[in-house]
Amino acid sequence: MVTAIVGANWGDEGKGKITDTLAQESDIIVRFQGGANAGHTIVNNYGKFALHTLPSGVFYDHTTSIIGNGVALDIPKLIGEIKSVVEKGVPMPKILVSDRAQMVMPYHVLFDTYEEARLAGKSFGSTKSGIAPFYSDKYAKIGFQVSELFDEEALKEKIDRVLVQKNILLEYLYHQPLLKADEIFATLMEYKEMIEPYVCDTSAYLYQAIKDGKHILLEGQLGSLKDPDHGIYPMVTSSSTLAGYGAIGAGIPPYEIKKIVTVCKAYSSAVGAGAFVSEIFGDEADELRRRGGDGGEYGATTGRPRRMGWFDCVASKYGCRIQGTTDVAFTVLDVLGYLDEIPVCTGYEIDGEITTEFPTTSKLEKAKPVLEVLPGWKTDIRGIKRYEDLPENCRNYIEFVQKHIGFPITIISNGPGRDDIIYV
Numbered sequence: 218m219v220t221a222i223v224g225a226n227w228g229d230e231g232k233g234k235i236t237d238t239l240a241q242e243s244d245i246i247v248r249f250q251g252g253a254n255a256g257h258t259i260v261n262n263y264g265k266f267a268l269h270t271l272p273s274g275v276f277y278d279h280t281t282s283i284i285g286n287g288v289a290l291d292i293p294k295l296i297g298e299i300k301s302v303v304e305k306g307v308p309m310p311k312i313l314v315s316d317r318a319q320m321v322m323p324y325h326v327l328f329d330t331y332e333e334a335r336l337a338g339k340s341f342g343s344t345k346s347g348i349a350p351f352y353s354d355k356y357a358k359i360g361f362q363v364s365e366l367f368d369e370e371a372l373k374e375k376i377d378r379v380l381v382q383k384n385i386l387l388e389y390l391y392h393q394p395l396l397k398a399d400e401i402f403a404t405l406m407e408y409k410e411m412i413e414p415y416v417c418d419t420s421a422y423l424y425q426a427i428k429d430g431k432h433i434l435l436e437g438q439l440g441s442l443k444d445p446d447h448g449i450y451p452m453v454t455s456s457s458t459l460a461g462y463g464a465i466g467a468g469i470p471p472y473e474i475k476k477i478v479t480v481c482k483a484y485s486s487a488v489g490a491g492a493f494v495s496e497i498f499g500d501e502a503d504e505l506r507r508r509g510g511d512g513g514e515y516g517a518t519t520g521r522p523r524r525m526g527w528f529d530c531v532a533s534k535y536g537c538r539i540q541g542t543t544d545v546a547f548t549v550l551d552v553l554g555y556l557d558e559i560p561v562c563t564g565y566e567i568d569g570e571i572t573t574e575f576p577t578t579s580k581l582e583k584a585k586p587v588l589e590v591l592p593g594w595k596t597d598i599r600g601i602k603r604y605e606d607l608p609e610n611c612r613n614y615i616e617f618v619q620k621h622i623g624f625p626i627t628i629i630s631n632g633p634g635r636d637d638i639i640y641v
C-alpha cells in the first residue's frame with residue numbers, strides 16, 4: 218500500500234512532521250523529487266532536525282529510507298546529513314539510493330549562483346543549491362546518473378564532452394574560471410566511494426516490497442503551487458511536486474498510490490518571489506511569522522524569513538485538486554490560538570470579477586483577496602487528542618476551510634511533536 222504525502226501550497230506546510238508521524242506505521246519512506254534546496258523540520262525524541270535530503274523516516278529502526286531516481290542527489294550533502302543525525306544519537310538508518318538517481322555536480326551550484334547574479338533583480342529567488350541547472354542538464358541529457366560512476370572510461374569521455382559546453386558558458390556568459398575535467402573526475406571518484414554502500418535498483422526493491430504488502434510513504438518536497446506544470450510558473454521549482462510524479466520519481470506503478478495525503482497549513486507562508494494573494498505585511502505579518510511553525514517561519518535551508526498570509530481557500534482548493542487528494546492534513550492550527558479574529562481568503566477578485574478558481578500566473582498577479590473573517594478561539598489547543606474536544610470556534614474554522622476546499626480534512630496537527638495529532 219503506497220501513500221503519498223505532498224504539499225497543497227508553496228511548501229513548508231508541515232509535510233516532514235506528518236511523514237514522521239505516519240512513518241511509525243510504515244516500512245519504507247521514499248523521496249521522489251527535488252534536492253537539498255528545501256528542508257523539513259522535525260521534532261522528535263532525539264531532538265530537532267532540519268532534513269534536506271534524507272527522507273523524514275530516518276528516525277525509526279523499522280524503516281528503510283529511499284532516495285528515488287527523481288531526486289537531485291547531492292552526495293556530500295547526503296553523507297553529511299547521515300553523519301549529523303547519527304552524531305545526535307539516532308541509530309544508523311537503513312538507506313538505499315537509486316542507481317538511476319542523477320547527481321548534483323560540483324558546477325551546478327556555481328551555475329545557479331552565477332545565473333542568479335546575472336539576473337539580479339529579475340531572479341527567481343533560488344536557494345542556489347544547483348537545482349535548476351541540475352534538472353536542466355537532466356532533460357538536456359547531459360546529466361550524470363549514479364550508475365555512471367562505475368564505468369570510469371565512459372565517465373571520463375562524457376565529462377570531456379559536457380565541459381566543452383559548460384566552459385563556453387563560463388567564459389562568454391558568466392566570465393568565470395573554467396572547469397577542469399581531471400578535477401571533476403577526481404571529485405566524482407570521491408562521490409563514488411561515499412555513495413557505493415547505498416546504491417541499488419530501488420524500483421526493483423519497491424516492486425517486491427509492494428508485492429509483499431509493505432507500507433510505503435512517498436514524501437514530496439515543496440507543494441502544488443511550485444510545480445513546473447501546474448504551479449505559478451516561472452516562480453516554481455524545477456521538478457514536479459505532485460503525487461502523480463511520485464510514481465515516476467520512485468519507479469512504481471501509478472495505480473499503487475492509494476492514498477494522497479495533501480498537507481495544508483492553517484495559514485499561508487511562501488518563500489521566494491511570485492504572486493501571493495493573501496499575503497499580509499507589517500506587524501500583523503511579523504507576529505504570525507514569529508509565532509508560526511515551531512520557533513518562527515524562517516526557511517529550514519536558508520534561514521530566510523518567510524512571506525506570511527492568511528489561509529487561501531482558492532489556492533488550497535486548487536492545490537488539493539491537482540494533487541489528487543484523498544485526505545487533507547491540516548497543520549499548525551495551534552499557532553492561530555492568539556487571534557481574536559481570523560481572516561480567510563475565500564475568493565480572488567480579478568478585473569472586477571470574483572472567482573474561486575486558481576488562475577494562470579498573469580491573471581494571478583492581478584488578483585486581490587476576498588476575505589471573510591471568522592472568530593478566533595483564544596486558547597491553546599496543544600495536547601488535545603480528540604476532535605470533539607477542540608473549541609467550537611476552532612472546529613468551525615476547520616469545517617469552514619473543508620467546505621471551501623472541498624476535500625476531507627482527516628488529520629489535524631496541533632503542535633510540532635509526533636503525537637500532536639488528531640485523527641478526525
Ligand code: GDP
Pocket residue numbers: 224228229230231232233234255256257258259260439509510511512517548549550551552630631632633634637
Ligand atoms: P515541510 O517542508 O512541509 O516539512 O515544512 P517545514 O518543516 O518547513 O515547516 C513546518 C514547521 O512547522 C516546522 O518547524 C515544524 O516543526 C512545524 N510544525 C509542523 N506541524 C506543526 C504544528 O501542528 N504546530 C506547530 N506549532 N508547528 C508545527
